Amino acid sequence: MTNLLPRCGDEMPLTSAELDFFQERDDEAEHELNERCSCSLQAEHTGHHTALAQCLGGTEWWLSWGKDGSAPPFARLTGGKRLLPLGCCPAVNPRDKQESCLLFESHDGAHSFFLEPEAAPVPSRKYRAMIAADLRSEMAPDEERYLLATEAFLEEPVDAVLPLLTAHEAMAVTVLLTKLAGDEWLVEGHVEELVSRLEGRMVATGVCPKKLLSATA
Template sequence: MLSPGERCPARIELSDYQVFWLMRRPYATHHVRRHHECRLEFRHDGPHGDVGQQSHEVEWWIRWTLTSSAIEQVGACPTVHEESGDPPEEVACLLFEGHPGRHSFDLEP
């Protein structure tokens, strides 16, 4: 059973068109995958989401519900967390700006 702080178990398979569209983004930095898992916190509000592609300051996130999916250009979450250490290290949230629930660094891998 999942508990708060765990990631949502939702998954999606992209269409051929969606995969091709993500592959064609200029200055793409990621290998495009057909299967995606939600990166948000378990029991989050709103659609599920996973990053589909990234280039420089632009991110394209796959957002989906039980009945539809879309690829949206969004900004990265600006939140950073300072982890103790010598020297202390800043860890950035890897989700999109305005995401529901906890930040990625507060979720179990």
């Protein structure tokens, strides 16, 4: 197994002007906006730090900054002095022709497929809705009704009590949902909320979730 190279990881927050630039184009955004950007280049790279800030309508906007936080001399002034619309790197992993470099064209250091992985951008609300709609189109009617009923339940007040659920049933469901949340980003928010409700009900009935879990393990 080939050892992957470390990434730089230097962080830089977006300025208010840069945040405004992206928020004004929220309907085009392909992933959730992170106010702090982390350099995606290889550790100890030359030149300026660079991180993907947002993808708008197929155009990748990269934030570039110097070691002292200054703007790079080649930065364009469109939408913020440190923001650069850069083309994708054309390199392909020689060991896997299906894997392309996720960095920008003519970047410093190694290609992304030789670097340690970094967290994938979370899709924007619009793209999550598109993915959810696509998933629902493949659901059986009973599956879709169950999903809609679950979503409706999660919109109830936080203090709502789960009916007809024993402590052991709640514990089993909580364990399964917690595992599911770690495997599937699309339902993570719903799962975390539901797990919180389940644990709250157990505590309200005098049951400690941790003690119950250890007793049933």
